[in-house]
Amino acid sequence: MSQIQVSNLTFAYEGTYDNIFENVHFQIDTDWKLGFTGRNGRGKTTFLRLLLGELEYSGTISASVEFEYFPFEVEHKEYLTIDVIEEVHPEYLHWKLVRELNWLKISEDVLYRPFETLSNGEQTKVLLATLFIKENRFLLIDEPTNHLDLHARQLVADYLGRKSGYILVSHDRAFLDRCVDHILSINKTNIEIQKGSFSTWWENKQRQDQFELAQNEKLKRDVQRLSESSRRTSGWSHEVESTKNGTRNSGSKVDKGYIGHKAAKMMKRSKAIEQRQQSAIEEKSKLLKNIESAESLQIAPLHYHKERLAELDHVSIYYDGHQVSEDVSFEIERGERVALSGANGSGKSSFMKLICGEDISYSGGFQKDTQLQISYVSQDTSHLQGDLSDYAKSHGIDESLFKSILRKLDFSRLQFEKDMATYSGGQKKKVLIARSLSERAHLYVWDEPLNFVDVNSRMQIEELLLEYKPTLLFVEHDSEFVHNVATKVVELSHCATP
Incomplete structure (x- = not known):
């Protein structure tokens, strides 16, 4: 077992001003079956490309294994499947390949058919089998279930459950549960890793969200109280200053120099208090940092006059x-x-x-x-x-x-x-x-x-x-x-x- 270390990773695409990753730190064991989840556009595929060295970034990514990306483009789909495999892995051992195909319920006959005549499911299984017989490789498996029917998904999930040493990007909840033992999630403000299935991670996230929502209500009340206090404090010096041009209750003329000095002291004090209160407001306003917005959608279907x-x-x-x-x-x-x-x-x-x-x-x-x-x-x-x-x-x-x-x-x-x-x-x-x-x-x-x-x-x-x-x-x-x-x-x- 070795580790993949990510330290101070920061990345943004050229021409954009919003970082996809900023000062990210975490580590991955190379024998994990790691499910990768997060909302669209958060950088899942981008992170895989960073691991592959395809993009420039600041920070460090260190690993003692080589990375393989799936799915990759097959250049000559008209070739026999066995020739496609040889292009991908020239040193493959035939008996190992046949063993993998048997686990995936793929007949050896497909090796002697043109690759382009295989179904999407057969192509997926053949290429996965080829990559898994490579030595000292950590697989980056990006959405393998797209266009696979339910039966093929179950077979691929069972196959991946036998394996280790991969990152799996998938949004299929049942599929993830069948074949991962850790979850890496890209949240709104951080990246976190948890041990367990997707369902376990989801339950933990729901509990964390409920805790944050409860904290939110308390903190909102604190923010409101501090805001009101801040407004009162900022009003002190203005009230004192306003008396410079007024009169005392006794009717005698006010000492403008004294009042001005008092107002300046009060202003300085109130500003210091206001700054402390504003800092507290800003700190307490960092609420719900990782709760995903899930507002209700709407649809307005037309009523059809027939049943x-x-x-x-x-x-x-x-x-x-x-x-x-x-x-x-x-x-x-x-x-x-x-x-x-x-x-x-x-x-x-x-x-x-x-x-x-x-x-x-x-x-x-x-x-x-x-x-x-x-x-x-x-x-x-x-x-x-x-x-x-x-x-x-x-x-x-x-x-x-x-x-x-x-x-x-x-x-x-x-x-x-x-x-x-x-x-x-x-x-x-x-x-x-x-x-x-x-x-x-x-x-x-x-x-x-x-x-x-x-x-x-x-x-x-x-x-x-x-x-x-x-x-x-x-x-x-x-x-x-x-x-x-x-x-x-x-x-x-x-x-x-x-």
Whole structure:
């Protein structure tokens, strides 16, 4: 066991004036299974890049291990998978690789298929297996669950549970609980590390937040009392000074020199007292330093005049001439929150696009009212660029409402001035969600809306959906979210045929 030491770490991106990290200190044992959490834009991926030496910083990061980042870009996806592996790890031992693949329930046959023909889940598992057979490596695993179906997530979680020596960035609560033994959290004002699962850390944070809230009430009263006292103190010298031009009660003329001297002494004394009181006010005003804002979100869905919004009767979906899903039947009733579930490639996104009116090849019966208004959130965020105000205008939504929702999802006002292309993956997803929440619709269709989105925001969105009960069709692989939100789950089976 060795340690990774971080001392006096300070970093800001060139051209910005807000530090992402400032004088940060902590240490990590290299045999930990470390879960990394924090709200979007706090610097999780940036910190991984700092460990990799990709960015310049002040301070020191020292380690006796080499770092490997996952996921990395495969340059030649057309190569056979075994050739891709050899490019990543030329000195690999075949028996070790096969052992890792067996643990991940991957057949050795995939090694002799072009890498690009593997599913997202298979690609993730193959590359993880390759990295874990490298010696003396500390893995930086960045959001491995995105686009993985529930079954693949469970397999990868069980696999990581066997391993040690990694930092895992994930916002999937159940996934983290299955495979970490420490949590590193980037808070508003500091970075802290706790031993235990994500759930243990979350419970501890809730208790700490409650303690801080109770302290907040006490300190607010103290601040109010000190502020009132400070105002009284600052008034003393002014009262004495005002008597210079007045008269004594006896009617005799006042001694202006004496009064002026007294006023000066009183002014000096009152200023000293006021400064002490102001310092106390500032100290006591440093309240709720790490409580995350989680204001309630709002949505205003349109009322649909019929009970049933859409119906699919024995529908089969075809993609590139192949049948990907067969004989699917379900209805979307008013107020339902329908989750589509199934392995990657089973046609989930295609069914959503069909309902949204895109040109999808299908057979069977499909009915949807032409007056049905739909708000769609896609998986893809690559098109987001430019100014938030222009984006709101181009989609015909209220800019103030749109930005208010983003503020509640932990956007700073500084983010409003930036090009959307510079946003983190989670921030881009929040833009799509905020736009959808700003739209008036009968049906909300969300395709993997939570990819990259932080845990706090996931919980805010859960609470919104449970409170307002909009009609929703969605795909999401976060099992906690699906369990809490869905009123109905439609299981799709993969049946691709040549």
